[in-house]
Amino acid sequence: MSESSAAAHVAHHREGFVRHYIFSTDHKMIGRQFLFAGLFMLVIGGLLAMMVRWQLGYPETPVGFITWMFSEEFWDGESWLAQTMPVGVITSELYNSLFTMHATIMIFFVIMPIMVGAFGNFLIPISIGARDMAFPILNMLSFWTAVPAFILMVISFFVPGGAAGGGWTSYAPLAAVPDYSGVEGPWGVNLWLISLFILGFSSLMGSINYITTLINMRAPGMTWFRLPLFIWSLFIVAILLLLALPVLTSGLAMMLFDRMFGTHFFLPEGGGEPLLWQHIFWFFGHPEVYVLVLPAMGVTSEILPVFARKPIFGYRAMAYSMIAIAFLSWVVWGHHMFQSGMNPALGTAFTLTTMLIAIPSAIKTFNWLGTLWGGSIRFTSPMLFVLGFVFLFTIGGLSGIFMASTPVDIFIHDTYYIVAHIHYVVAGIIFGIFAGIYYWFPKMFGRLMSEGLGKLHFFLTFVFFNLTFFPMHFLGVGGHMRRIYNPLHYEFLAPFQGMNTFITVSALLLGASQIFFVINFVWSLFGGKRATENPWQANTLEWTAPSPPPHGNFVTTPVVYRGPYEYSSPEVEEDWLSQARRLETATSGGGGH
Amino acid sequence: MQSRRGDFILWIVSMVIFLIILYFVDRLMLNPLPEGLSTYAGEIDTVFYVIYYITGFVFLLVSALLVLFLIRYRYKPGQRAIYSHGNAALELVWTAIPAAVFIILFLISQSTWAKIKYRDTMPRGDVEVRVTAKQFQWDVLYPGPDGKFDTADDKTIAGELHVPVNKVVRVYLQAEDVIHSFFVPVFRLKQDAVPGHTIPAWFEATQTGRFEMPCAELCGPGHSGMKGWVTVHTDDEYQQWVQEQWQ
Numbered sequence: 001m002s003e004s005s006a007a008a009h010v011a012h013h014r015e016g017f018v019r020h021y022i023f024s025t026d027h028k029m030i031g032r033q034f035l036f037a038g039l040f041m042l043v044i045g046g047l048l049a050m051m052v053r054w055q056l057g058y059p060e061t062p063v064g065f066i067t068w069m070f071s072e073e074f075w076d077g078e079s080w081l082a083q084t085m086p087v088g089v090i091t092s093e094l095y096n097s098l099f100t101m102h103a104t105i106m107i108f109f110v111i112m113p114i115m116v117g118a119f120g121n122f123l124i125p126i127s128i129g130a131r132d133m134a135f136p137i138l139n140m141l142s143f144w145t146a147v148p149a150f151i152l153m154v155i156s157f158f159v160p161g162g163a164a165g166g167g168w169t170s171y172a173p174l175a176a177v178p179d180y181s182g183v184e185g186p187w188g189v190n191l192w193l194i195s196l197f198i199l200g201f202s203s204l205m206g207s208i209n210y211i212t213t214l215i216n217m218r219a220p221g222m223t224w225f226r227l228p229l230f231i232w233s234l235f236i237v238a239i240l241l242l243l244a245l246p247v248l249t250s251g252l253a254m255m256l257f258d259r260m261f262g263t264h265f266f267l268p269e270g271g272g273e274p275l276l277w278q279h280i281f282w283f284f285g286h287p288e289v290y291v292l293v294l295p296a297m298g299v300t301s302e303i304l305p306v307f308a309r310k311p312i313f314g315y316r317a318m319a320y321s322m323i324a325i326a327f328l329s330w331v332v333w334g335h336h337m338f339q340s341g342m343n344p345a346l347g348t349a350f351t352l353t354t355m356l357i358a359i360p361s362a363i364k365t366f367n368w369l370g371t372l373w374g375g376s377i378r379f380t381s382p383m384l385f386v387l388g389f390v391f392l393f394t395i396g397g398l399s400g401i402f403m404a405s406t407p408v409d410i411f412i413h414d415t416y417y418i419v420a421h422i423h424y425v426v427a428g429i430i431f432g433i434f435a436g437i438y439y440w441f442p443k444m445f446g447r448l449m450s451e452g453l454g455k456l457h458f459f460l461t462f463v464f465f466n467l468t469f470f471p472m473h474f475l476g477v478g479g480h481m482r483r484i485y486n487p488l489h490y491e492f493l494a495p496f497q498g499m500n501t502f503i504t505v506s507a508l509l510l511g512a513s514q515i516f517f518v519i520n521f522v523w524s525l526f527g528g529k530r531a532t533e534n535p536w537q538a539n540t541l542e543w544t545a546p547s548p549p550p551h552g553n554f555v556t557t558p559v560v561y562r563g564p565y566e567y568s569s570p571e572v573e574e575d576w577l578s579q580a581r582r583l584e585t586a587t588s589g590g591g592g593h
Numbered sequence: 594m595q596s597r598r599g600d601f602i603l604w605i606v607s608m609v610i611f612l613i614i615l616y617f618v619d620r621l622m623l624n625p626l627p628e629g630l631s632t633y634a635g636e637i638d639t640v641f642y643v644i645y646y647i648t649g650f651v652f653l654l655v656s657a658l659l660v661l662f663l664i665r666y667r668y669k670p671g672q673r674a675i676y677s678h679g680n681a682a683l684e685l686v687w688t689a690i691p692a693a694v695f696i697i698l699f700l701i702s703q704s705t706w707a708k709i710k711y712r713d714t715m716p717r718g719d720v721e722v723r724v725t726a727k728q729f730q731w732d733v734l735y736p737g738p739d740g741k742f743d744t745a746d747d748k749t750i751a752g753e754l755h756v757p758v759n760k761v762v763r764v765y766l767q768a769e770d771v772i773h774s775f776f777v778p779v780f781r782l783k784q785d786a787v788p789g790h791t792i793p794a795w796f797e798a799t800q801t802g803r804f805e806m807p808c809a810e811l812c813g814p815g816h817s818g819m820k821g822w823v824t825v826h827t828d829d830e831y832q833q834w835v836q837e838q839w840q
Contacts, residue, residue, distance in 0.1 A: 414783070
């Protein structure tokens, strides 16, 4: 588009407050909306975890100084607080809701909105040199479709019987028959099902947009193998979601029908099969966990080269390994079901595929190490967090090998060993999210975050994270089951109570440490130092636009001359070389792969 | 160079601290593993140990390299990073070696798995019981002295599984309402009980004693505390118990 028509385009779009901030079709504003929504839910998800840990560390003990809030007298009669937590003690029904909603919220309402909704939306057009997504109105709809889903999930806490308590995996028949749940109303699970049903459509709209945009709207010179690896990860994730979500959505509908309309998809008394739910759920669920982790791997592959001032080690291997993970993710779902009663021969098949899917992840880890080798490493906040990701994901990935082995899984299935594994891999993801926020905050908001607070946040989070979750491996090896309201119900678990209390204290400190992030984020939004175009001296296209970019991102469409990681290139004196910079020398293509 | 020696010393010091921490982690990791009191517990534990030491070694290697590179290749003024895009040979090596390791782990896992879980080759039980899981208890149905189910001398005892030592016990698992999971940590036995299914499991206890039998699959608000007890008797004690129960 020429300069004058670009200016006319911008003038034409002078919008009121509602069109600009609320129903925006600008991918950057939508990205920010997803970010704020996800960060809000992160607080709720974190508080739920604190409550779970409180009950485990101090079973059936009220938190002294707030017990008065839960007494009948205080409210002068019936109150939701007094009913849910009589005399301030977590009941076993509430406990089941706490861990169910903690996981549901973190997975569907924190990680996906932030990684895929916020970073995906904000970065995809800018990183490929486009003015916006292929379908800006669909993009706006994808956010506003998610909003009712968020609202329904939060409301579900306040219905009679409370929020869903069947685990985020919601196995049938427990979750398919309201009577089995032991709570006084069916609407907790019903709303959970409906909320996720709606949320699926939001993601599907996003997937359609991302895939179309990436295929069709890359700037001249931006070939597939010059795309930043984070963008690769989002492309792959969009395809995974497109194919996996309809399966979940169908399963949710089937369970809702069993609950409300008398069908028997999952109920044996009507000819149904409980294991069918597990197959449907995990057929979605396993690609889903790679949807969660691939963007974090992408962020790591993005940020390591910037702060090591070196090209990524093995760009093509990194891209192909993400594709391999995506393909293999469709054929490993049964490893969640080894002990489920399905034919044990399937266990054999799934153990093999699960061992195989570890290979591309191993390759990526070694390539990240290779990126650091020979570098000139700066320890900025984003860099610290991606280094943390590499370390934590290594632990999480290695612990996964134990459960990939069918006989070992006999013992550790449904124990805290699994909980440890889950949290190490998702810790990696949270560290990836923090890295991405520290890294792209200047581009999104035009201001810098405090480096000092960022480093403090990193060190406290890293230490308390490991103190909280590493001991869970020991609990699991001891046979400590998961989703247990009171470990003291079991004599063989009595020796572990001290460890449970230790974990609880660490978890509370981990939660408290996040205050430094909150302060940093909020303060910097309003009072942070103004950011220049490229505070990190990075090569990818987003750093050629102003911070934050205006509507339309680029005055003229950039032209791409090279790959995204040409750091310390011999062609120039500086240790960075933008994808869009035109050099006068004959060789302009060259590296990047 | 002075700084390179300094880097190396810093790395050695951090590795020593790291190894000390790892030593304590190793003690903590293996201590809580309950004693294995069934014939196949040892095999499961062996697979566990093999994986543990392989992954432990990889973890040590990755961490050592990570710390080494962070120290050795930290920013030094005037020093430019090495402009390298990778190394195909290295990629091949660190693809092939993990692949080989994983294939081996698959093979050693598979033989133990088949032995414990495959139904066609499951050992015939010297003693058989049916265990029905329901919210929130285990109902153990004994066929009685006639050894046949669905006869007059069948008896159900809630929460108590009595078996003789050194004999194969076959358990037929059923569930009345929701999915539960039959778990005996000391036998390394776990099998989900699913409504609409009858699922066989087996064990042969190698030591007498009384062991907890928790439920290991979320089954509702009473999941925590849902448990039974396995009592492993000597042959004589077992005969005595049978006599007492079926007088």
